[in-house]
Amino acid sequence: MKGFGSDNHSGVHPEIMKYMLIANLEHAPSYGTDVWSEQLTEKIRQDFGSRTEIFLVFNGTAANVLAMKACVKSFQSILCSDVSHLNVDECGAPEFFTGAKLIPIRSFHGKISVSEMEKAMIRRGDQHFSQVSAVSITQPTEMGTCYSLEEIQEISQWCKSKGLYLHIDGARLANAAYYLKTDMATVCRGADIVSIGGTKNGLMMGEAILVLNPSLAIDFKYIRKQGAQLPSKTRFIAASFLTYLSNDLWQRIAEHSCTMAQTLHKNLKEIPGLEITDPCQSNAVFVKIPKDLIKDLKKHFFFYVWNEETYQCRLMTSWDTQIEEIENFSDLLKKKLGAKSETSSHPLS
């Protein structure tokens, strides 16, 4: 059953699968020494700058925590949004891999601001206090919103002024680039290290860690290997990313996903009895749905209840979401709410 559960419920995009099959035709050396990996590095340097280093890993948690490990020592700490994947969805992997402390920052629609982070920058040089060394932001955020380019610049400049590294968790980075009407390199400007997601954007698996600050790349191959994230048949992830980044595929996928979400958002906004909770700036719609409808709705379309108390639900679109699914879901919801409203408006009948 298709639905709006997550963009990782989709399969592999056919263009990517095609190149995985091509990559399978011959023998290839392992551990990143294959031609696909070389071409990917070349492509990345064209797009993101000639000093960029790219390290492929298997999944998003790995991309985030290994990036963090490059940025902090165990006695340091990381500022991140209180709702970030890093803070609430990685089973303590950041603390485990780095030994460091996460300091959750109060977020607004998933975003954190310099003013909130400023409050956490206390006790610099005090040996009793874990010293902040890095900031991690998610772009787009876990709530489907995007930092504007100006906001990222403000955060980046603040980080530089404080001597902090800036990490972007870009599990769906392409969607932010699409929303901000720019390319991914521009979205990354000002960051030191970026996790670029593949799995949620049409790949079978694989994430890319982009090291934009060369000093963070020096030891990274060892960090990756010791972190059990060095793929042996690297070519398959490399070929996937190469395909994804070429011929505007990343953009076509982002455009489709985001357009589907916007359509869904537009539809739901017009249905009385629903409450949209966050701006729709990527491929997610967050909406409060009356509790008694959820169970039945989920029989037709899978999705997650995000907040078990408020019945805020998360609806994700994907590269293969069909307009018919959007319309069918909207219609079903409208119908159910209509029925409900009719019932409740005739309490005496």
Add this chain to the structure above:
Amino acid sequence: MKGFGSDNHSGVHPEIMKYMLIANLEHAPSYGTDVWSEQLTEKIRQDFGSRTEIFLVFNGTAANVLAMKACVKSFQSILCSDVSHLNVDECGAPEFFTGAKLIPIRSFHGKISVSEMEKAMIRRGDQHFSQVSAVSITQPTEMGTCYSLEEIQEISQWCKSKGLYLHIDGARLANAAYYLKTDMATVCRGADIVSIGGTKNGLMMGEAILVLNPSLAIDFKYIRKQGAQLPSKTRFIAASFLTYLSNDLWQRIAEHSCTMAQTLHKNLKEIPGLEITDPCQSNAVFVKIPKDLIKDLKKHFFFYVWNEETYQCRLMTSWDTQIEEIENFSDLLKKKLGAKSETSSHPLS
């Protein structure tokens, strides 16, 4: 260029790729809740016992270190062969993931014995000494040899008598089963936890951690997640393993690889001037090749020099090794050695 570099230089076996394509046709829930994962669990329980738990991860290092993490606390230690992958090829991942100590045991053709391990079982209960809690053996070993079923039983019973967990690193377990003329479950008998390799046996990626001792399974899902090894689109690894374990595919692959190695071994044994260093009991041949031939040989067939001092080389076969390659390599080596011998026997000409 094909060659004898590693079984992870091969691509994906066509039967496996076919089922990956089938798994790609529909949406599927993530994180191991897909139907392929369910079928795999069922299959595993049929083959390995009804209380077996299986946890899929991305690569062999992960399979080993997470299995170890389930077996030891940070103040404990692990006995393993001095030449084991765990000890020399994982960049300290075991120490990092477990916080524990590895105690390398002197090996013979890659195998360790109870008598050598017995020597390391000192200072039980002494708080100053890291307490041994687990044994890890590799089957087949890094030197291409196999423990006999009796040897495994001896080690297993010794472990039980000492209160130690037994882990098998089975990156190429099927090859041991083939060599021992049995199935994989029989090879695993007596172990508490086993890493079963996929990547080196025709999969694109993925290893299975088989938990045979149910007490080790209790927390394993958290250990995997915190270890950044929970695949989101699990179905692709699950479908791969399901295919691999069905219709005797694992056996057909093992038989082919091992037969190719035996042929290579037989050929090389007959060539004067070469020294076979280890018995051929899986898909590897270890042979000392005269130093001055190596560079030129490698232009035609890639392989690794295993020992830079003795010029012991490792020649690995794979599921797609062709008999022609074996013959061509053997002929080339014979020709070069002949030329060399001729030269050296007519020093004055």
Add this chain to the structure above:
Amino acid sequence: MKGFGSDNHSGVHPEIMKYMLIANLEHAPSYGTDVWSEQLTEKIRQDFGSRTEIFLVFNGTAANVLAMKACVKSFQSILCSDVSHLNVDECGAPEFFTGAKLIPIRSFHGKISVSEMEKAMIRRGDQHFSQVSAVSITQPTEMGTCYSLEEIQEISQWCKSKGLYLHIDGARLANAAYYLKTDMATVCRGADIVSIGGTKNGLMMGEAILVLNPSLAIDFKYIRKQGAQLPSKTRFIAASFLTYLSNDLWQRIAEHSCTMAQTLHKNLKEIPGLEITDPCQSNAVFVKIPKDLIKDLKKHFFFYVWNEETYQCRLMTSWDTQIEEIENFSDLLKKKLGAKSETSSHPLS
């Protein structure tokens, strides 16, 4: 210069020093096998129950983090007050030693409540979320307040109902016992493991980890040793604690410190222009002092500004605080505030 900086600015209580000198008269075996350690264990079992285990360590951070390490696995998490020493004064030691996550709970006068903790008990069994395994409370709290015995029982029962361990950070536990008009064993009732402070209560150094839940004691000697906290000449810490716990010394010290704090609190409450911010329930007074007086005051009496924005200051008394110091400080403050008030009330003069 004496002052109100911290109870660890005081020296060693003379009765304790006397027994350290006695302990120095002879040779003694090391690592906890001396007679003083044996007597201490006996004493502890008399006071806290016959199954209690005691482990001496060097300092308070160690007592806390090793206690936590016994309670959690790396993929689990710990609930603690947002202002707890564990969370803000140990430079990330809890995260480093345990690999686990701290979840800070909003506190009120340093105390946390079941209702706030309940909110954090989400996503049980969800592999993506670090599973709460322990609660740590500080008694008395970092804000000088005490949980009532009923409050501790409520927390303890809630912990039991959720399967969580309860730890008490009792760096100044005796002061809570004095305030609650009971003994230390009663204060600890319901806890699984307790850090009992020595250094802040008249010892030269040393803290005792009391393991009340026997299952947590099984591996503790290894946890301590690997944590680099096994003292070799243990007898000096053992003799100190034995003295401290005998002849009501702990009570006499607590009574003195707390009475001094109450006197200070009473004095300051009567001075206009000061704002007492927290109840005085142990040996600390928290008071907002006008910013412009602080620098000059500190020339006469050392103390810490607790909050750099509000100028809330912390005044700690100790076993050797003299009533004259209390009176002199109060008088000085009164005089300065009077002068200030006079100045500001006659702006034109």
Add this chain to the structure above:
Amino acid sequence: MKGFGSDNHSGVHPEIMKYMLIANLEHAPSYGTDVWSEQLTEKIRQDFGSRTEIFLVFNGTAANVLAMKACVKSFQSILCSDVSHLNVDECGAPEFFTGAKLIPIRSFHGKISVSEMEKAMIRRGDQHFSQVSAVSITQPTEMGTCYSLEEIQEISQWCKSKGLYLHIDGARLANAAYYLKTDMATVCRGADIVSIGGTKNGLMMGEAILVLNPSLAIDFKYIRKQGAQLPSKTRFIAASFLTYLSNDLWQRIAEHSCTMAQTLHKNLKEIPGLEITDPCQSNAVFVKIPKDLIKDLKKHFFFYVWNEETYQCRLMTSWDTQIEEIENFSDLLKKKLGAKSETSSHPLS
């Protein structure tokens, strides 16, 4: 009962105790900001060079593992003697604190050589192999022997040529200085970081980490704090070390301990039936004693059997060992061996 168990069975030297009592007379600020700590730093810089930093910690394991933590990243490794305290007596603390790997080097009388270490310097730059980053030697060694100044220079220069840090575990460093007829600074020359023992040399507790390579000092205060090794009433350890390093006390203690050991060594050498196993170059004598005598001997003088198979025993002297004890022990042993020899030489009687 006195004996030859360990130099940490002795109490505190009276001169040191005297200054601890003096340090106790007044209040003092905590965490290393007291005057004794300042004077100690000054003294250390006079003796060891003006850029030396000193960090006091509680015990020897801590001094070693925190020094190691400053030298290595988790994906790196440490070369150390196979019999070193680091490798076999710290319950895996080095692996736990650093996340790194120890590579044990075969030792001779406790010492390791450049030629043995050279063999371990393999696979530089290979991401699969934990990269050696530091060497730790013990001076004097666990077997009571000393590296000559030339040997240390050779190791130091080799380390520099390979880009490795050199650590000296100097739990009894003064004894090496006495044996080598020089001062401690000279013994440390060429090292980057040194653990200088206090506890085994007449202090109550406390070890000093001397950072001779300034780059290793930058973050050290955080490493110490997060390692739970920041003493609060630092003055007592500082006053102890200051006393120890002043007025040649360190030298007088070393001279006494070592002279006692030499006397013991001389006595035992002359007793037939004993086998001295290692040169006596500090305050230890290693000797094989017939198995059947040991139990009875230990009733009179405590000591440790070092090797349970060969009955090699370790006899340690201390600052308070009396010549009478040496003579009595020697006489007793002589008498027992005589009796034994008499018995065994008259098998028929």
